[in-house]
Amino acid sequence: MPHSDQPTRTWSSMIYDHEIDELRHMEVICVGAGISGILTGIRLPQQIQNLELTIYEKNPEVGGTWYENTYPGVRCDIPSPGYQLTFESNSQWSEFYASGAEIQNYMVNLAKRYDVYRFCKFRRVVTAAKWLDGIGKWEVTCQNLETGESETDRCDVLMMGTGLLNKWDWPQIPGLDTFKGPKVHSARWDQSIELEDRDVALIGAGSTGIQILPAIQPIAKRVDHYMKGKNWISPVGIGGDELDRRNATEGNFKHAPEELDRFKDPKEYLKFRHRIENDIMKAPLAAFYGTEEQKQFHVMSKRFMEEKLANRADILNALMPDWTPGCRRLTPGPGYLEACCQPNVDYVSTPIKRIHEDSIETVDGQIRKVDVIICATGFDVSHQTGPKITGQRGQDLHKLWDPIPEAYMSTCPPCMPNMFIYFGPNGGPMTGSTILMLEWVCDFAIAAIQKLQREYIKSLVVKPEANQDFSRHVDKFFAKTVFTQPCNSWFKRGTKDGRVVANWPGSGVHSRKALLNPRWEDFDYELMPEIEGNRLGWLGNGMTVAQRDGTWATDYLDLKQYINRPKPVHPEVSVESPRSPKS
Template sequence: MTARVIIIGAGFGGIAAAIELKRGGHDAVLLLEKGDEVGGVWRDNTYPGAACDVPSPFYSYSFEPHPGWPRRYAGQPQILDYLIKVTDKYDVRRHVRFGAEVVACSWDDASRKWTVRLASGDELECDVLIPALGQLSRPSYPQINGRETFSGPAFHSARWDHDVNLDGKKVAVIGTGASAIQFVPAIQPLVASLTIFQRTPPYIVPRWDAEYGPRHQTLFRRVPQVQAGERLGWFAYLEVATTAFVYSSLLARAFTALARRHTRRQTAAVPGLFEKVWPDYPVGCKRALLSDTYLPALTQRNVQLVTDPIDHIGASGIRTAEGWHEADVIIYGTGFAATDFLVPMDVTGRDGLSLEKAWAEGAHAYFGLTVPGFPNLLIMYGPNTNTGGGSIVYFLETQARYIRAYVDQVASAGSALDLKPEVDAAFDAEIQRRLDDSVWTRCSSWYRAASGRITANWPGLSAEYRRRARFRPDDYLAI
């Protein structure tokens, strides 16, 4: 049979799945994208200084190296341009329906098909459903009293309001995560004052960025093995970093020392600043951040770092436990609702089972992909497939290969596949046992759900995930 496939989302994951399926001869593929262009987070995150924190030779598809990266850590415009070119080169664009926001998906036991309902009211049917929304697509706003009473412009970094002129303004930034450490140095020279509200400091290590000039790019183009070697080198380095966080206390101490030296050097100009920005939790518990410009920005005269808790937000500023801080603009650098997988879609499987109910104690899936009771549903960048130190693109390529093998089986057998509950239970028990002993239990982070269950991260190395995440028909019931 011809398997009709719907992919929800046209970011790195959705594009990878579409390309892999087309390679396997599956052309009845439709990508539903709520935006007006491909790119996912790299289309949406346009804040000043937006860039990847994984080196570009590794933060790209292995089958489509790009010799023209301008820097080791490419910026948002270059990454979006790369995804657009890949989409067009591999004939994915003709499969994309833009402006298509999915609100609900339901499985029909009789027809053994999925019905996908759009915000427009349209309904579409498919044999295999692949949500590729990612973990970092929905901005998270803090629960702070009075947030709605602020009279000036206020926006999340992931929805940057470019109509707001920051020149000469008093700007408040809430949050010091991966986005904030990129946009703070970019806006600091423009503003009259910059007040940064920090709840928990991140570990910051050197970025070691480098420009890829014409000679470098020509070498990559003419001798692709050089860029492949650099990709392999960064893969190995990030696997070592993950080893430090997960397995080796000796390596963890080395990474801690590197971060401490970097932080102390870059904060030396301001007495007491080091103590404010040095973490009190083990390295790796939150994702370590790479920057050579954030800490120096904190030493500038127009910047104030506030570490006492926010009490409330008022019409003209922010009240903390220690005082009042005037603000013309508030920018939320508070991350994403990473543990709310597939929200706000309503997903219903066999016998009317809702995915929300199935995940009442925290999201879980077999290799992050499949869930018992939800036949022919494969989730990209699903539960426990985030990497604490590597490149998510590597994980997404592994998942795309799994999906292709799965769809091959569905098409050849003419039946739907439902994960065996015992397979799911054994896998989840192993993953949670390993996570319970991990560094990620030693602080509060977006890796963990409200229940305390770690739902984001894979507990081992990227290489282990690729080795183990292979489709096996015996893991499934044909229905």
């Protein structure tokens, strides 16, 4: 009997008549079919029952940035063993730092192997997403690039896998549109452009320009390389310890056929992958300002550039920064400094004044004739691009993110229920592989979706105070790192002294520990109508689906359920041993 001063409640009417494991239908939309979308198309069907998944992609094929970027010299700056999914190893990478074409082939094969294509709708650009407060769903609008028509769809959960490196534009240089010869942006490379025996202008020396120059220098008649800022050119990329072990002085190496044959043994390749990824995971120590690792890396980087440019003090003075290595993303530059020193390369650090029909003029009055212009000028990383997203109570995500983009645990923006972002604000690895971090975000989203299903929750959204606390932690953390040194960096939205918004506050394995243990108390919840008024209504009628259907209800005995089976302290003692005599 209830206590006399408590209100009487008719609990029988508040019990939802369903089995506890009868999970509600979930509609999920993922925007983008790069590695994030591919991962979504593999993991969600595997781990979420009663699922309807749709992946919208603007291109005609999967792959994302690796589908779009086909410029000469494009490759990953992470060792190939670490730039792949944990559960799907490619033991046959031909090079230690894989080419873009080889990575794109890996992406396509992943999509084929797990039939991710069955979820994909290609040639669709998502233009808007709006949260419908009363219904508790997202309404997604996209443009069909084949027909030009607008299409709408709805979902319970919205996953954004568009990434950061996809919104490119021409640099704002007067006269660029008047140039009569071929011009191309690195993010939309035109394979028909002829560079042999041509005078080529390469504008930009970020991570892309650094890769393009060594690839085109041997074939071009002349290259004018325009560089307006300073940059550290790293002797090796992240995980470069293996280069030292093999004395690979060119900054990369091809795997010998006999080694690739040995790697066909999964155990052998796993050992190799452990070694390389452990090298990658040691890298964060050099990111903390003032540590011995950071100081040693600074000395090594300075010595490397001085040795490579010993006969070109003009380039060294124009290129070497006065800020610490790592403030901007480190890019290995195999062959770059050597290419800068070749007689057919003119390194131009003087700013461009104007582009004419057949030439480029710098502010010092010099005019250089040119046949082809290559713009390696990067992407818009402001977090202000992409579809218009409207959340709770009409909140505009772009306005919420101006001037500072924020997302709890890098993936849950404020006022955006049931929304998860891959590579959101502070969603990139401080050092290491982006792909691994995307896996942890996917696991986090899966856990949240399973909670929505299991407990009949209509929506979850991060609490404002939890979001603020995460942002405060991020700022406090990065204050002790090289990332806050005074340099213009896309880590800080292209500013010199801005807030670090690109990187996770810790190592890649640190993010895994955080994302695999969600703090559900940091979210606000709205329940489904079926259990409204009784937060435990999801317990249901006391039965399971197997009991209802008369099928086997003893799946708990299946050894596959015991992934974390305990290891005996005394394995010599058997539970089948005869009864011990009483002492």
